Amino acid sequence: MTENTPRKQIAILGSTGSIGTQALEVIAAHPERYEVYALTANNRVDELIRQARTFHPEVVAIANEAHYDTLRDALSDLPIKVYTSEAAICQVVEAQPIDIVLTAIVGYAGLKPTIHAIRAGKVIALSNKETLVVAGELIQQLLHQSHATVIPVDSEHSAIFQCLVGEGNNPIEKLILTASGGALRDYSLDQLRHVTREQALRHPNWAMGNKITIDSATMINKGFEVIEAKWLFGVRPDQIEVLIHPQSIVHSMVQFADGSIKAQMGLPDMKLPIQYAFSYPERILSSLPRLDFTQHPQLTFEQPDVRRYPCLGLLYEAMRQAGNMPCVVNAANEVAVEAFLNGHLPFLSIADVIEKTMGRTAYLAHPDYDDYVATDTEARRIAQELL
Amino acid sequence: MTENTPRKQIAILGSTGSIGTQALEVIAAHPERYEVYALTANNRVDELIRQARTFHPEVVAIANEAHYDTLRDALSDLPIKVYTSEAAICQVVEAQPIDIVLTAIVGYAGLKPTIHAIRAGKVIALSNKETLVVAGELIQQLLHQSHATVIPVDSEHSAIFQCLVGEGNNPIEKLILTASGGALRDYSLDQLRHVTREQALRHPNWAMGNKITIDSATMINKGFEVIEAKWLFGVRPDQIEVLIHPQSIVHSMVQFADGSIKAQMGLPDMKLPIQYAFSYPERILSSLPRLDFTQHPQLTFEQPDVRRYPCLGLLYEAMRQAGNMPCVVNAANEVAVEAFLNGHLPFLSIADVIEKTMGRTAYLAHPDYDDYVATDTEARRIAQELL
Numbered sequence: 091m092t093e094n095t096p097r098k099q100i101a102i103l104g105s106t107g108s109i110g111t112q113a114l115e116v117i118a119a120h121p122e123r124y125e126v127y128a129l130t131a132n133n134r135v136d137e138l139i140r141q142a143r144t145f146h147p148e149v150v151a152i153a154n155e156a157h158y159d160t161l162r163d164a165l166s167d168l169p170i171k172v173y174t175s176e177a178a179i180c181q182v183v184e185a186q187p188i189d190i191v192l193t194a195i196v197g198y199a200g201l202k203p204t205i206h207a208i209r210a211g212k213v214i215a216l217s218n219k220e221t222l223v224v225a226g227e228l229i230q231q232l233l234h235q236s237h238a239t240v241i242p243v244d245s246e247h248s249a250i251f252q253c254l255v256g257e258g259n260n261p262i263e264k265l266i267l268t269a270s271g272g273a274l275r276d277y278s279l280d281q282l283r284h285v286t287r288e289q290a291l292r293h294p295n296w297a298m299g300n301k302i303t304i305d306s307a308t309m310i311n312k313g314f315e316v317i318e319a320k321w322l323f324g325v326r327p328d329q330i331e332v333l334i335h336p337q338s339i340v341h342s343m344v345q346f347a348d349g350s351i352k353a354q355m356g357l358p359d360m361k362l363p364i365q366y367a368f369s370y371p372e373r374i375l376s377s378l379p380r381l382d383f384t385q386h387p388q389l390t391f392e393q394p395d396v397r398r399y400p401c402l403g404l405l406y407e408a409m410r411q412a413g414n415m416p417c418v419v420n421a422a423n424e425v426a427v428e429a430f431l432n433g434h435l436p437f438l439s440i441a442d443v444i445e446k447t448m449g450r451t452a453y454l455a456h457p458d459y460d461d462y463v464a465t466d467t468e469a470r471r472i473a474q475e476l477l
Numbered sequence: 478m479t480e481n482t483p484r485k486q487i488a489i490l491g492s493t494g495s496i497g498t499q500a501l502e503v504i505a506a507h508p509e510r511y512e513v514y515a516l517t518a519n520n521r522v523d524e525l526i527r528q529a530r531t532f533h534p535e536v537v538a539i540a541n542e543a544h545y546d547t548l549r550d551a552l553s554d555l556p557i558k559v560y561t562s563e564a565a566i567c568q569v570v571e572a573q574p575i576d577i578v579l580t581a582i583v584g585y586a587g588l589k590p591t592i593h594a595i596r597a598g599k600v601i602a603l604s605n606k607e608t609l610v611v612a613g614e615l616i617q618q619l620l621h622q623s624h625a626t627v628i629p630v631d632s633e634h635s636a637i638f639q640c641l642v643g644e645g646n647n648p649i650e651k652l653i654l655t656a657s658g659g660a661l662r663d664y665s666l667d668q669l670r671h672v673t674r675e676q677a678l679r680h681p682n683w684a685m686g687n688k689i690t691i692d693s694a695t696m697i698n699k700g701f702e703v704i705e706a707k708w709l710f711g712v713r714p715d716q717i718e719v720l721i722h723p724q725s726i727v728h729s730m731v732q733f734a735d736g737s738i739k740a741q742m743g744l745p746d747m748k749l750p751i752q753y754a755f756s757y758p759e760r761i762l763s764s765l766p767r768l769d770f771t772q773h774p775q776l777t778f779e780q781p782d783v784r785r786y787p788c789l790g791l792l793y794e795a796m797r798q799a800g801n802m803p804c805v806v807n808a809a810n811e812v813a814v815e816a817f818l819n820g821h822l823p824f825l826s827i828a829d830v831i832e833k834t835m836g837r838t839a840y841l842a843h844p845d846y847d848d849y850v851a852t853d854t855e856a857r858r859i860a861q862e863l864l
Contacts, residue, residue: 252737256643260760266770333770343742348760349767350639350749351742355730362737373647373735380736383653383720383778391770 101128104194106137108299139164184210193218211237215367224417226321241367248363249341249354261347268335272307285437295338295358313405400441414454414465421469422447488515491581493524495686526551571597580605598624602754611804613708628754635750636728636741648734655722659694672824682725682745700792787828801841801852808856809834
């Protein structure tokens with residue numbers, strides 16, 4: 091690192107969300123290495139304006155076109171290009187100067203811009219998990235045809251990625267994905283029936299967005315991560331074990347063919363995997379709080395009780411069926427979680443909505459991109475009707 | 478790996494000890510990859526004969542010349558070269574066909590043959606820890622001047638080595654060496670006064686030789702490992718933390734400058750690090766028992782109580798003084814442990830012998846090889862007198 095090393099140009103898709111704002115903290119801590127080239131958001135225009143005035147990107151874009159005038163007017167005194175629409179976001183990520191695209195958009199909406207970033211050969215700091223959950227096979231094909239590389243930002247997949255560094259083609263025997271068990275880990279099945287929004291959002295270890303915190307409480311999140319891991323690391327689902335680890339210190343593990351296990355650990359803080367995705371293969375000094383084992387003298391592990399986590403079982407079933415079925419589960423889950431967060435659906439009914447949507451959506455064994463779009467639309471419609 | 482890949486030729490120094498016999502098990506499990514070129518032992522001639530008749534090495538050598546005739550006569554029907562004396566062992570390791578030299582000799586006696594193996598440019602599977610404890614600076618110089626590489630076999634250093642694979646020059650913040658706490662971890666200070674040989678040899682997790690099991694009970698072993706780690710991984714002693722981990726599942730850890738910690742785990746079985754040292758950078762399938770977290774649901778960590786482990790404190794003091802002082806501690810410890818094993822010294826007096834020998838041996842700031850030899854001789858004489 092010298093004064094003349096060019097700074098990496100970063101585009102953050104979903105900059106106003108939890109991952110996006112933490113990524114900006116990482117960039118702010120290393121101004122000699124990273125520069126914000128583009129920021130995009132869906133709806134939170136005021137936060138996007140504030141970020142743009144702080145980080146002076148080349149480009150900002152807002153998906154919801156209703157906010158375009160507000161955004162443009164608020165930044166009219168700065169030399170920042172202002173765009174709107176999802177299509178514009180897909181074009182923004184292709185800009186030549188961009189080195190790294192952090193895909194921190196939540197949900198299905200992250201898929202299309204990620205595809206554009208892959209086609210443009212960028213380094214993808216992948217935080218949008220739906221990209222691989224919904225369209226893993228398609229993404230794999232695109233990656234083979236491009237110069238793009240994917241570095242996972244999820245703490246679990248970042249952990250595995252870190253453990254695999256330097257291991258070449260050494261055969262993986264098993265991946266062990268750890269799971270906190272979510273906000274409701276210690277609730278009885280009866281208590282789960284009457285869970286409120288506030289209870290389900292109280293995650294024991296991680297500060298995350300609302301959608302993913304609920305997905306963590308149902309553990310469908312962990313099922314999504316199993317699908318992601320399958321695509322990212324080229325293993326079979328039966329080589330992926332989920333282990334409840336309430337302390338969230340061991341972020342995940344790899345067991346190799348010789349029986350050796352490597353684990354990556356640390357305090358739960360998403361800024362570490364974000365920074366690693368930006369700095370890889372280097373590691374750079376961070377001021378993040380360090381793990382002190384005298385403060386965390388005990389790490390525990392247990393197998394998940396499948397009866398408490400029916401969504402996890404549904405996702406394994408979707409993985410078995412493959413085709414467009416993970417896409418169906420994702421769409422139904424997005425609809426059901428939104429309904430739960432708005433107080434329109436009891437917590438335990440999230441699994442019911444998913445299960446019924448799976449039964450009613452047309453199955454496709456080998457979907458292409460348009461099939462995914464159609465499946466997503468159909469599954470959302472069915473899930474909405476079920477509410 | 479094809480049928481025509483030449484098998485790696487391995488020399489095992491100390492083949493009749495605990496590490497040596499386990500190394501032969503590893504080789505026997507992978508006959509398509511490894512071949513025994515040379516076996517050497519100190520005194521156990523019957524075991525050496527049995528090993529030679531099983532593995533058909535090119536060469537065997539026994540250090541104690543009194544056993545030479547027995548060895549030669551017992552193998553006279555086989556085309557195996559038979560040598561004796563320590564000098565012969567030093568020549569054997571230099572043989573051109575040898576790829577890997579496993580230095581599994583216990584104690585100071587391992588130093589000289591290791592130096593010869595380094596000069597001959599071999600891959601050193603380093604199990605003899607005294608090599609680096611006594612003469613780390615000298616060994617570093619020799620390594621810089623040769624094509625030899627060192628792959629540690631100690632479970633702790635193998636763990637760190639595995640965690641560092643692929644990390645390039647990424648800065649290490651801290652190494653965390655785990656320690657079981659040894660056979661006497663749960664004894665009161667008063668109970669320690671009356672410890673018998675049998676009690677001290679009852680290690681909770683690892684099956685090892687007698688000397689190292691006692692060194693584990695006094696935790697001087699962990700101090701030796703701190704010195705080794707300093708030399709192997711180029712860190713300062715204050716960057717090395719010792720953490721009691723009674724389950725011996727996490728074999729050691731590395732904390733990088735970004736705060737990320739990598740750990741290597743597994744059931745306590747020396748065959749894994751031995752195999753890794755042979756197969757590195759590859760990993761090959763092993764039939765070793767796998768770690769099952771449902772059987773090991775809890776991992777705990779605590780700082781060592783320095784009052785219980787005075788030998789550890791003495792070794793830190795020796796590290797601070799540097800020069801020939803670690804060599805003094807090693808020599809005094811070898812004498813004291815032997816006396817304890819023979820019933821001539823109480824357990825708690827091991828530390829006394831070391832401390833007094835440190836005070837009475839001439840200090841040398843920059844010893845060369847001959848100084849180490851002289852220091853070792855002098856310290857042993859002083860320690861013997863103290864008994």
